[in-house]
Amino acid sequence: AQKITQTQPGMFVQEKEAVTLDCTYDTSDPSYGLFWYKQPSSGEMIFLIYQGSYDQQNATEGRYSLNFQKARKSANLVISASQLGDSAMYFCAMREASGNTGKLIFGQGTTLQVKP
Amino acid sequence: DADVTQTPRNRITKTGKRIMLECSQTKGHDRMYWYRQDPGLGLRLIYYSFDVKDINKGEISDGYSVSRQAQAKFSLSLESAIPNQTALYFCATSLGGESTDTQYFGPGTRLTVL
Numbered sequence: 001a002q003k004i005t006q007t008q009p010g011m012f013v014q015e016k017e018a019v020t021l022d023c024t025y026d027t028s029d030p031s032y033g034l035f036w037y038k039q040p041s042s043g044e045m046i047f048l049i050y051q052g053s054y055d056q057q058n059a060t061e062g063r064y065s066l067n068f069q070k071a072r073k074s075a076n077l078v079i080s081a082s083q084l085g086d087s088a089m090y091f092c093a094m095r096e097a098s099g100n101t102g103k104l105i106f107g108q109g110t111t112l113q114v115k116p
Numbered sequence: 117d118a119d120v121t122q123t124p125r126n127r128i129t130k131t132g133k134r135i136m137l138e139c140s141q142t143k144g145h146d147r148m149y150w151y152r153q154d155p156g157l158g159l160r161l162i163y164y165s166f167d168v169k170d171i172n173k174g175e176i177s178d179g180y181s182v183s184r185q186a187q188a189k190f191s192l193s194l195e196s197a198i199p200n201q202t203a204l205y206f207c208a209t210s211l212g213g214e215s216t217d218t219q220y221f222g223p224g225t226r227l228t229v230l
Contacts, residue, residue: 004158035218045159045206045221091158095217102147102210103174104219106158 006107021077023092031097034075040088120222137192139207148190153204197229
């Protein structure tokens with residue numbers, strides 16, 4: 001069964017340092033997409049970054065990068081040069097191509113707090 | 117202006133009341149979704165719609181119904197609200213169902229059922 005696991009309920013990082021948020025996934029579908037979303041305290045879900053299962057290179061979007069290790073089924077989010085505004089909950093999600101539902105499966109989230 | 121809007125943003129209602137949550141989008145996407153978020157459980161899919169005539173149940177559809185009035189509008193109804201439906205509800209849209217398609221979320225509706 002498809003599953004996303006985020007093992008870190010909470011993380012702290014010092015401002016301006018880098019932080020890695022872990023995500024592992026389980027699927028038997030060879031074609032899938034992995035997403036990271038940010039949810040600040042205001043509640044909205046903000047798309048951050050996407051990685052396709054066939055992508056040869058790790059995705060990057062500004063200060064966000066995705067450390068994709070396909071054999072280990074991990075898709076960790078790396079935030080460089082943390083800012084106070086990065087304090088939020090972060091969700092890893094997976095979308096499979098088979099079945100064509102477009103459904104996203106979410107992990108339970110990691111709360112990140114950036115210390116000044 | 118936001119591409120995906122939800123109304124109301126907050127709602128408190130009583131057990132047994134009927135309530136409708138509305139979602140509108142200006143992204144021109146065909147696919148729309150309703151998710152529910154409970155603390156510690158991430159988001160779970162309630163219903164999804166490929167187009168106006170194609171509506172499908174998600175993993176937790178019991179107690180909910182939906183209506184796709186137009187490409188841009190997708191409403192979620194609770195026919196008889198109960199306290200365990202207290203949650204944060206999100207509408208999302210995507211262009212298509214390929215694994216590469218990104219879902220874009222509305223701001224959420226915080227629903228409390230007393």
